Amino acid sequence: MKLCITSAGKDIESKIDERFGRSPYFLFVDTDTMDFKAVPNTAETAGRGAGIRAVQLIVDNEADAVLTGVVGPNAFEALKAAKVNVYEGASELDTVKNAVEGFKKGDFKEVSCPAEGHGSGRGRGRGGFRGGR
Amino acid sequence: MTERDTIGINDVIAAMNETPVSIPIIGITGGKGGVGKSTVAVNLAEAFVQKGYKVSLVDADVDAPDDHLLLNIPLKNSEDVVITQPLFIDDKCTRCRRCITVCRVNALFQPKNHIPVLIGDCNGCEACILVCPSDAIARNKKLVGKTFMSKNKNLKLFTGELIPGIEESSFVVNALKERVFKEAGESDIIIIDTSPGAHCNVMNALKGSDHAYAVTEPTPLGAHDLERILKLLSIMQIKANIILNRSDLPGAREKIQSVAENYNVEISGEIAMDDLLVRSYVKGIPVVRMYPGAKSSQAIIKLSQKIAAMHLS
Known part of the structure; x- marks a missing residue:
């Protein structure tokens, strides 16, 4: 399966970045062969909607699943x-490689609803600015 | 040289301040919240009405529109303020994704081979509709607020009200002003009461003002926020004056004076603390009507005379 992991760097020994929409890189890892491809996250600096733009990039790279912090x-x-x-x-103390190994062992649970406490319809606004209105 | 090359920032600002009416427009603003903007605006309006003028008072504090409470006038003649939301037409969409690329708030997403879907907070800018080459986006509407017009003899009160939790308050301010320009009719003067702050909403409310009064108080907070609003007014090239409310508060009067000097802006009115003003405020009756002889009433009436001499003669 093709797993997308949010990563601080572009190789498999890089640390995880727990942020989904604003991690610097996405690593697309083939969990069977451990072949991988790093794609810079063009949404990292988006004012608003970084998460949605990031998903577009992940979908365009045909990932089957995403592993991240939240x-x-x-x-x-x-x-x-x-x-x-x-x-x-996934924890930023961990490397991408270790996380994939953990993933294969079933360390991470599939999530069926968005993380609690964020209100509805909005991320937590980690962007540097709220885009001009 | 083409016309485009010769357009400078001053032309842009002048164009921004253009209005379709020739009625004098007075902005009541002030940066800080709770300094008495609405009290001043409402009483100024009442003072002009007492002198026989026809007044349009505009409550542009769409997050907390309270002028109708200070005047004890019910909100009437409601009109919806709506913004566009894209509605994708499947058999026209070519999946070209131009809409997704152009969306500044990244609100659109396209699952594989699917039409785009709206997921984020669309601000109704319509850029997606503009770039769509196949006419595949229809206009859906989202209610963001309401405007009201309540008439009471020679006073028309225009009120904008944002639905709580909606981000795009500027749409309501702009819709409110459009309505004012359409319905102010034979008014002699338009008084615009803005929200606190120095942000888009306040800018949109003040756009086109002939003169703006920054209400403040002699406190460090008042001085700090006064400076911000004077900076904004200077950028917008709107003539500014200061109204010092609670002027006898023992405090930072010299700070206000120093800001006034830095911005070369005069303090054109002072309203001292007045128990009668508080009593009228609690009753929801303008002090100039309830206690015309009160010192606060006299200060506001004097200000209205200054404004009349400048803009209504």
Whole structure:
């Protein structure tokens, strides 16, 4: 399966970035062969809607599932619409490689609803600015 | 040289301040919240009405529109303020994705081989509709607020009200002003009461003002926020004056004076603390009507005379 992991760097020994929409890289890892491809996250600096834009990139790279720290409600809805499975709980103390190994052992649970406490229809606004109105 | 090359920032600002009416427009603003903007606006309006003028008072604080409470006038003649939301037409959509690329708030998403879906917070800018080459996006509507017009003899009160939790309050302010320009009719003067702050909403409310009064108080907070609003007014090239409310508060009067000097803006009115003003405020009756002899009433009447001499003669 093709697993997309949010990563601080572009190789498999890089640390995880727990942020979904604003991680610097996405690593697309073939969980059978451990072949991978790093794609820079063009949504990282988006003022608003980084999560949704990030999902577009992930879907265009044909990932079957996403492994990250936590996914915001908008991004979650987009991932669901694209039928991409979501796994949360990856830690930035871990490397991408270790996380994939853990994933294969079943360390991460599939998430069926967006993380609690974020309100509805909005991420937590980690963007540097709220886009001019 | 083409016409485009010769357009400078001053032309842009002048165009921004253009209005379809020739009635004098007075902005009541002030940066800080709770300094008495609405009290001043409402009483100024009442003072003009007492002098026989026809007044349009505009409550542009769409997050907390309270002028109708201060005047004890019910909100009437409601009109919806709606913004566009894209509605995708499957058999026309070519999946070209231009709409997704152009969306500044990243609200659109396209699952594989599917038409785009709206997931994020669309601000109704319509850029997606503009770039769609196949006419595949229809206009759906989303209610973001309401405007009201309540008439009471020579006073027309225009009120904008945003639905709580909706982000795009500027749409309500702009719709409110459009309505004012359409319905102010034979008014002699338009008084616009803005929200606190120095943001888009306040800018949109003040756009086109002939003169703006920044209400403040002699406190460090008042001075700080006064400076911000004077900076905004200077950028917008709107003539500014200061109204010092609670002027006898023992405090930072010299700070206000120093801001006034830095921005070369005069303090054109002072309203001292007045128990009668508080009593009228609690009753929802303008002090100039309830206690015309009160010192606060006299200060506001004097200000209205200054404004009349400048803009209504």
